[in-house]
Amino acid sequence: MIETRLGEFEEVMLLLVGILGDENSYAFRIAEEFESQTGRSVSIGAVHSTLDRLEGKGFLKSEMGKPTTERGGRRKRIFIITAIGKKILRESRDFKVALWQQYPAFSTSKLSFGE
């Protein structure tokens, strides 16, 4: 059975794949994007491994892009979010929002912090 829960890193990866769109969502660019968005460094291998896992869970699909003149003519593996992937992202967001709303200090104040 395939594990269908989503880890924090996995969720971020899925979102980044969505953000980068059809052209640029390959391992190296995702790693770059992750670093620039979070300020945390990550190895390409770690990103790739997560993407591979997400693909195994069915949240992502991938195909090889067209060869370009860059990078010695080597193709890129482009990742695309699947319908299930989108659904799980949405569910994840809704679940968290639901949790936030049950937190009395935040539920009335449109999630603004403090006074």
Place this chain on the structure above:
Amino acid sequence: MNNRNHIPPKLASHLLHSFLRNDLAEEVEGDLEEKFYLDLKSKSVFKTKFNYWYEVVHYIRPFAIKKSKSSLNSTAMFNSYFKIGWRNLIKSKGYSLINISGLALGIACFLFLMSYVRYERSYEDFHKNADNIYRVTLDLYKGSEFLMTDCETYAPFGPLAKEQMPEVVDFVRMMNNDNTRVKIGEQKFMEERSYFADSSVFTIFSFKALHGSLTGALSKPNQVVITASTAKKYFGRTDVVNETMEAEGGLYKITAVMEDVPSNTHLKFDFLLSHITIPKIQNNYTDQSYESGNNEYTYLLMAPGTDIISFNKKLTDLSASLKDKINEDRFQAEPIKDIHLYSNKTYEPETNGNARTVYALLIIAIFIMGLAWVNYINLSTAKAIERAREVGVRKVMGSARSQLVTQFLTESILVNLMAAVMALGIVKIGLPAFCELTGQPLMDLFQYNAFWYSLMLILSIGIIFSGGYPAFVLSSFDPVAVLKGKFRSSAHGQWLRQGLVVFQFTATTVLIICLSVVYFQIKHLQNYDLGMNINQTLILRAPDIDKTDSIYQSKYTSFKTELLRDPSIQVVSQSQSIPGTDPNEMSTTTSIFRVGEYKNSNSYNYYHYAVDADFIPAFSIKFSAGRNFEAGMENEGQVIINEEAATLLGFPSPQEAIGAKITYQIRNNKSSTVIGVVKNFYQRSPKENHIPMILRYYSGFSGYVVLKVKSSEIKEIVNYAKSNWDALFPSTPFSYFFLDEKYNQQYKADAQFGKVMATFSIIAVVIACFGLFGLSSFAILQRTKEIGIRKVLGGSVTQIVQLLSSDFIKWVLVAAILAMPLSYFVMSQWLSTYAVRIDLSVWMFIIPLVAIVLISILTVGIQTIKAASTNPVNSLKAE
């Protein structure tokens, strides 16, 4: 820009290719390269390359790594290897049995011997401070000539060392107190193992309290700490704190009960008395005095990391500064962990082990293991021809060599594991016998990690080496040659096999020759002319009395008269010590003077003890000059010395010593007159050289009563002596032993070594014969047809047997010849440690050699005769 000229590090790319899944190669390489060139723009070349390496290494993840080719069906393959291996074992049950049982025997022997070695090396390990505790011994010198080392040193040394040397943290002195009479109420005991100890004994050593507290338990006079089993013996229970017991020096209060002293320590005792009690017993004893002699075992607790060599230099200097008190003698320290195996000095608290014995057994263990492995290698390569076709077919079907190696290794694992299980069974069953053989306490070997480690070690080495070689040989066959049928004889490794057989038999022959030399040497020692007669000698412990007063004297006289009425009791004598007992029972002195010569002529250790007038006749010790003592108090002050002492004292001949006056007791400055010189006799065993001895006449000393008897009805004599004893000395338990038995205990260690060696040599021979049996029966199987043809053509059984046997016997003979100089070398080394030793004679070599050759002829012969006498029709019809 020149940055463009840089390319990703090649080595890193190679690494990436070596593990990366092929289908990922393109995208990953692309990504990494993109990053590399991007980095180049903003970062240094070094940093960029480093990053590349970093990324490559971080791709070593399960998802990205190549799966090995056979990954899909590896379990299935292993099942198949296993099944084939098992079928092969079953197919040739005989060989499998030889292989497995030989290996099992080898492993079991190895485990046994390793456990013995481990035990012998574990001495003192239980002390937490073991690495920092040193014993101070005293090197005795005559001028600058080193004489010997005494384990005991002077009482003031400990406090002095602690005060003057910063690296000495603490000291403890232990004064031996053997042959102590203990009284608990009306019960009396004779105790051999006790010490007067400073209270620091419990902070330096790690003994465990059972009842009461050990801290300060010996800080006041007349305090005693006893061990649990002593407590049980005296009181029948262990919680006996605050009870009292009577020993030398009056009543002692038991301040604590401690757990029994472990068996792996050189310092064993039943109870410890407080050291501070000694001045109450010995009037002239003080902590500051060197006059009371060196009678204290002194242990120092040193600061961690102290360098023993420089510390010993400081001790040498310290000794020099005390020259007016201790002459040329020198204090030296030795680590307590070395005592059991390496020390072996005068007055050891117990007979030491022997490092050489331990290493000898270690070598035997490795030999035996080697023999078993050789069997495995020989039998599996010899069987190669049978497997050759299988290998050929497998190769043709596409088997890679590595897979064949794995297959044969699986078989070797199978065999080794089965042998290991069998070995564990042997260890379980044979352990009590082995412990009795080596004299070590019975213990559960399975609880020691070291035991399992050595098993693992021996298994892995066995699998890799004994399994590895055949695996590579078998897997190397050329399938074309094999399948065409050109591959006929397993000439492969013929030389190696013969070489290994030679190794096996050289090793076993050396063992057997050594065994025979050890046997003859021990026999020689036991039958050696001791210069006295200790047969038919019954020894009684002298009566329990505090003073030798006139009442005692008259009682003893009537005991003696009563005994002498029995015609089978020839002599009754009493003495302070007897031959063959612990040298502790004798006194020693190094300050001995011939009256009239004012210089201390030498400082050899002279041994002296008190005897009565019947002592010398009782032991049939012969005189070389002078006469025996005559009974009577007025004769005290007369001494008889042995020839060794006469020589060392500088008398040119025994006659000239007669009438000479000597002084040898520091505390008692009276001189003694030499009235006789006796021929040297072995007070201690002939393993050692003669020692200079002084027998001094004393009319009323107790220690031992010696009965020289002449009868085979020993039991009646003992009963007669006991009834007289009980009548005269009702308060003393009657205890006796036979002197020859006691004396022979001195060879116990040698005899034990001999027995251990005998056992394991026999096992070695058995294993080697297993191998020879397997090899020869296999060779015969291969030559069945040849034998048949020979017989048809008129070959006689004798000729065929000769032909078949000579192949093997030839190599056994080579081995035997090789073994001779080897064992000659080993044994002359071993013998050189004995004062009295046999000359190595040809027979000691010839007999074992003939035995080995006969055994191997027998092993090979039975099968060859069987093969040679089968009807040739059968062998030729086969196939």
